[in-house]
Amino acid sequence: MTDEWDVDDDAIWGYVSPSEARVPEPPVEEQLYVGLSVLRAGLARLRAWVSGDAVPGETRTVDEDRAAEGGGALSDALRDRLAPPPDWTEAVAALDEVVGPDPEAMETPPLVYEPAYHDAPSIVEAWGTRQDAVVLEPPPRGRLGEEDGAAWVDAQREEGAPWVLPRLERWWLRTPDGLAFVRALLDAWAAGTLGRGVIGVDRHAWRYLRRAWPGRAPRRVTLQPLSAGALARWFRALARQGGASEGSVEERDDGRVLPGAGRPSEPGPAATEEEEPPSTFLQSLAAFSDGDPGVAWALWRHSLRAPRPATAGSATAEVPPWADLDRPERPDDLDRPGLLLLHSLVLHGGLSDATLAHVMPVDRYERRDRLRTLRRADVLTKDGETWRVTSLGYPVVCGLLRDEAYLSDRRDDG
Numbered sequence: 001m002t003d004e005w006d007v008d009d010d011a012i013w014g015y016v017s018p019s020e021a022r023v024p025e026p027p028v029e030e031q032l033y034v035g036l037s038v039l040r041a042g043l044a045r046l047r048a049w050v051s052g053d054a055v056p057g058e059t060r061t062v063d064e065d066r067a068a069e070g071g072g073a074l075s076d077a078l079r080d081r082l083a084p085p086p087d088w089t090e091a092v093a094a095l096d097e098v099v100g101p102d103p104e105a106m107e108t109p110p111l112v113y114e115p116a117y118h119d120a121p122s123i124v125e126a127w128g129t130r131q132d133a134v135v136l137e138p139p140p141r142g143r144l145g146e147e148d149g150a151a152w153v154d155a156q157r158e159e160g161a162p163w164v165l166p167r168l169e170r171w172w173l174r175t176p177d178g179l180a181f182v183r184a185l186l187d188a189w190a191a192g193t194l195g196r197g198v199i200g201v202d203r204h205a206w207r208y209l210r211r212a213w214p215g216r217a218p219r220r221v222t223l224q225p226l227s228a229g230a231l232a233r234w235f236r237a238l239a240r241q242g243g244a245s246e247g248s249v250e251e252r253d254d255g256r257v258l259p260g261a262g263r264p265s266e267p268g269p270a271a272t273e274e275e276e277p278p279s280t281f282l283q284s285l286a287a288f289s290d291g292d293p294g295v296a297w298a299l300w301r302h303s304l305r306a307p308r309p310a311t312a313g314s315a316t317a318e319v320p321p322w323a324d325l326d327r328p329e330r331p332d333d334l335d336r337p338g339l340l341l342l343h344s345l346v347l348h349g350g351l352s353d354a355t356l357a358h359v360m361p362v363d364r365y366e367r368r369d370r371l372r373t374l375r376r377a378d379v380l381t382k383d384g385e386t387w388r389v390t391s392l393g394y395p396v397v398c399g400l401l402r403d404e405a406y407l408s409d410r411r412d413d414g
Contacts, residue, residue, distance in 0.1 A: 012233050013223065014223075015098045078244075086234075092130055109219070112199065115293055133162040134161055136166075136197075142355075150184045150194065168206075169201060169204075171185065175358055186213050190218065225286075251318070285299060305320065306318075329377065341356070346389060351386065352387070353368070
């Protein structure tokens with residue numbers, strides 16, 4: 001498996017057509033481990049049920065006992081040095097290569113697939129701010145039925161100036177009025193009557209809108225998913241920005257220093273894959289996050305632990321074996337209303353309790369019970385009045401929706 005470990009930092013970010021995007025694959029050993037773990041867990045539950053020893057809600061496996069061993073909590077100050085919040089400068093610069101230095105001169109305004117995790121900063125918005133473009137704001141969702149999408153955008157833009165519309169998933173609802181609003185907006189955008197503007201959208205939302213809007217986006221691009229090698233280079237660059245240029249993170253399985261935690265670049269030619277095999281942790285992280293930078297960064301930061309005493313002299317922090325990493329588990333026996341709830345939150349980038357009542361035909365007490373259960377499982381979080389999928393739970397939710405035959409965010413058919 002090649003991972004382009006000798007590519008410079010400048011090549012971490014790049015935009016491609018959706019059909020060319022390559023989702024990272026997990027290591028072969030992890031695929032085998034997952035299959036065996038599922039089988040072992042199923043047999044354990046069956047034995048417990050037959051013997052009458054089953055404990056409701058108990059899903060702990062024998063392998064999870066290893067998670068408590070080794071490194072303890074890392075200080076917030078050191079975590080901020082090793083994994084500071086990204087500023088997305090390089091990702092914004094990569095978008096310049098797609099749109100060009102003069103947004104007004106571009107012949108075809110692109111539709112940009114944003115990185116999926118909705119609580120991450122919008123790269124499209126950051127790019128628009130750097131270009132002095134007008135950043136459009138959506139109406140409150142309660143007013144979608146009272147407004148026209150094209151007129152709402154036209155009222156915000158400035159004649160002759162470029163504009164950006166980040167997070168299209170927040171500009172509509174899965175209701176007749178909400179769809180009418182976004183259809184009018186997209187009709188005017190595709191016809192060019194709103195001037196030159198760039199729209200950012202989540203893949204899930206666009207897959208749904210392609211079936212609700214009969215028009216066609218003239219051009220679509222997506223950020224190339226980050227491979228294990230790209231994550232290593234990015235994490236190393238972030239650690240340098242955080243002031244941890246002499247730091248290192250050890251991968252507990254084999255005592256190898258991970259190449260993504262601020263370790264200074266060594267002189268001489270770049271190491272070949274045989275000389276420096278890619279980290280299995282970062283390979284698993286890239287595959288689990290689908291190469292989404294916001295999700296990968298959040299899980300990387302979450303995974304950092306204080307080094308064990310035996311390695312404290314050579315490592316600033318460590319990460320556990322991937323199989324032992326504490327992360328949200330896939331919800332068991334999730335029924336159709338629960339799946340619809342998760343799908344609604346993914347489609348719209350988060351919703352309030354009041355808005356969920358309009359898009360989900362479920363009794364409010366039943367809905368609240370499911371929301372609280374998923375919150376306890378670290379799959380959902382509530383920010384003010386808005387429920388959202390967590391960064392760590394996002395891959396779990398996406399995998400669940402794919403397996404249950406919801407519109408897949410990985411396929412691209414228009």
